[in-house]
Amino acid sequence: MALSHGDEAPDFELPNQDNEKVKLSDFRGEKGVALVFVPFAFTGVCQGELCELRDNIADFEAKDVQVLGITCDRAFSLKVWSDQEGFNFPVLSDGWPHGEVSQAYDNFNADLGCAMRRTVVIDKEGKVVEMFESADLRTPRDKAAYDAALAKL
Numbered sequence: 001m002a003l004s005h006g007d008e009a010p011d012f013e014l015p016n017q018d019n020e021k022v023k024l025s026d027f028r029g030e031k032g033v034a035l036v037f038v039p040f041a042f043t044g045v046c047q048g049e050l051c052e053l054r055d056n057i058a059d060f061e062a063k064d065v066q067v068l069g070i071t072c073d074r075a076f077s078l079k080v081w082s083d084q085e086g087f088n089f090p091v092l093s094d095g096w097p098h099g100e101v102s103q104a105y106d107n108f109n110a111d112l113g114c115a116m117r118r119t120v121v122i123d124k125e126g127k128v129v130e131m132f133e134s135a136d137l138r139t140p141r142d143k144a145a146y147d148a149a150l151a152k153l
Contacts, residue, residue: 002106003131009033009122010104014070014092017078022068022090025126032065032129032153033122034146037107037115039137041073041081041091049117049140050087056143057088063150065121068092072099072114107133117141121149129153 003010013023027033036053038046050069053060060067069091071078078091094101094115102108102115109116118133119141130149134141 003120003128005128005130007128008126009035009120009128010101011126012101012104014094014101015075016090016092017075017082017087019075019079022092024068024122027066027122027124028126029124032063032124034060034065034067034149035070035105035120035122036067037070037102037105037118037120039071039109039112039114039117041071041077045117045138045140046071047081047085050091051085052140052143053089053146054085054087056146059147059150063153064124065150065153066090070094070101070115072102109137112137119146119149121153123153 011025067089072094074095075093099108107116107118121130123129132145
């Protein structure tokens with residue numbers, strides 16, 4: 001079933017880069033959430049996108065939105081990547097069962113075994129407010145798309 005605007009976001013629990021469990025529903029009533037799916041850690045486009053979010057985290061904080069990066073890589077490699085790049089938000093491992101959360105968000109490329117480059121913005125009540133994605137894995141999402149999504153909160 002495809003996810004649509006206004007739908008309740010599927011709940012999940014995934015380990016972050018420090019192998020601590022992060023549960024989407026724990027943010028309900030407290031913060032909005034931007035789920036930022038990226039295909040692979042340590043790749044140029046994914047790194048560039050997450051570094052841009054890192055550098056503009058104040059835009060999300062001003063709207064009381066928690067950024068959560070999600071990739072199918074393992075938490076151990078995400079720890080190294082996050083430390084190297086200074087990510088100031090959790091990066092979650094959808095590694096096992098492989099791509100389960102990406103699949104729940106209709107965002108898994110089975111041929112490549114990775115998440116697609118999609119963002120899902122969720123309000124404090126747990127409803128999907130906005131979704132956008134890039135045209136392909138080599139194309140980064142535009143910062144203006146994040147700004148437009150945050151304006152809807």
